Amino acid sequence: MSSTFDQVATIIAETCDIPRDTITPESHAIDDLGIDSLDFLDIAFAIDKAFGIKLPLEKWTQEVNDGNATTEQYFVLKNLSARIDELVAAKGA
Amino acid sequence: MDLEYFKLIDRILDLRIDEKTITVEARVPQHNTIFEGHFPGYPIMPGVLLIESMAQTSGWLLLALMKFQRMPFLAAVKEAKMRGFVSPGELLTIDANVLHEGSGYAMTEAKVRVDGKLKCNATITFSHIPFPHPDLREHMDAMAKRIGFPQQAIADD
Numbered sequence: 001m002s003s004t005f006d007q008v009a010t011i012i013a014e015t016c017d018i019p020r021d022t023i024t025p026e027s028h029a030i031d032d033l034g035i036d037s038l039d040f041l042d043i044a045f046a047i048d049k050a051f052g053i054k055l056p057l058e059k060w061t062q063e064v065n066d067g068n069a070t071t072e073q074y075f076v077l078k079n080l081s082a083r084i085d086e087l088v089a090a091k092g093a
Numbered sequence: 094m095d096l097e098y099f100k101l102i103d104r105i106l107d108l109r110i111d112e113k114t115i116t117v118e119a120r121v122p123q124h125n126t127i128f129e130g131h132f133p134g135y136p137i138m139p140g141v142l143l144i145e146s147m148a149q150t151s152g153w154l155l156l157a158l159m160k161f162q163r164m165p166f167l168a169a170v171k172e173a174k175m176r177g178f179v180s181p182g183e184l185l186t187i188d189a190n191v192l193h194e195g196s197g198y199a200m201t202e203a204k205v206r207v208d209g210k211l212k213c214n215a216t217i218t219f220s221h222i223p224f225p226h227p228d229l230r231e232h233m234d235a236m237a238k239r240i241g242f243p244q245q246a247i248a249d250d
Contacts (some may be wrong), residue, residue: 038168040216041198048195058197 004051004081011046012077025078029072032089053087094120094146100236101146106186108157108246110209113191114213117240119146123182138179143213144170147203151189151217153242155199156233159221160247164229169218176202176237177212179191179205197221 012029013020016039029035035043044055063069071078072090094101107116121138128136148167155165179185189203197220204214224230237244 041168041195041220044195044198045200045218046140048193054194054196056196062195 003014007049007050008077008081008084011050012043015042015046022075024079025076027077028072029075029077029080031075047071047084051084051088053084053091055084056086094122094141096122096125098222099145100239101142101149101185102240105153106153108243110157110246113154113158115157115189116149117150117153117187119185121179121181121183121185121188125181128181129192136181138181138183139217140173140175140213143179143205144173144174144215144217145171145215146185146187146220147189147205147215148217150187151201151203151219153237153240154189154191154201154222155219155221155240157247158194158199158235161230161233162223163221163236164224164233165219167217168198168220171216171218173213173215175213177207177210179207181208181214192216 009020012018012023012033012035016033016035018033019042023033027033029043031041040057044057048054055065060069060074064071064074094103098132101119102117103119105115105117108115109115125224127139127142131137131139148170152165161166184207185204187203188206192200194201199219199221201217201219203217205212
């Protein structure tokens with residue numbers, strides 16, 4: 001799996017005290033790992049710092065609330081990792 | 094400091110938008126019923142109120158950075174350390190700086206000092222949203238005026 005996923009999984013494990021080996025690319029941060037919105041702020045902070053980006057949490061939340069996206073698109077870890085890669089690429093462009 | 098109305102900050106001493114820092118001062122009241130219970134014969138400022146004073150200081154900084162378009166709300170307090178007692182009548186000098194500005198949230202570091210001596214510090218997380226009610230915006234504008242918020246600091250950029 002991508003190194004982005006590995007980094008994200010490590011961040012989640014350390015931030016939320018979740019055993020690393022229970023976190024997979026298919027894990028849904030909210031539904032499977034039980035991470036709530038406040039804990040996710042700590043994860044977002046660590047991801048922002050680690051990758052030098054700014055996860056657009058407000059935009060994502062708005063899209064989900066408006067029915068224009070599903071939580072799976074952003075919070076299943078393989079998808080989250082892909083979004084991070086896109087943000088990193090956009091930053092370097 | 095008006096404890097009854099939870100107005101803990103008296104005056105903004107320094108606000109630097111570019112550096113994302115703020116310094117305020119707040120005088121702990123000499124007399125207040127809080128000190129009758131906390132504690133009899135040994136009155137000290139409750140730690141939770143010192144934390145609140147750091148949160149309010151950070152809040153003014155974030156309000157400035159967001160040009161009063163969004164309201165920060167306390168979300169989490171980490172590494173809060175009470176390093177010394179604060180007594181009635183003492184003048185607090187509170188500094189805060191931004192640690193991180195995320196999407197819809199921000200983190201700050203804050204310190205409370207008395208006569209230059211560090212009394213407590215914490216890392217504080219805020220979520221922020223557009224002002225949810227015009228009355229709140231009006232209230233914050235009035236509060237800003239009361240504590241000498243330097244409007245020119247956010248006017249030009």
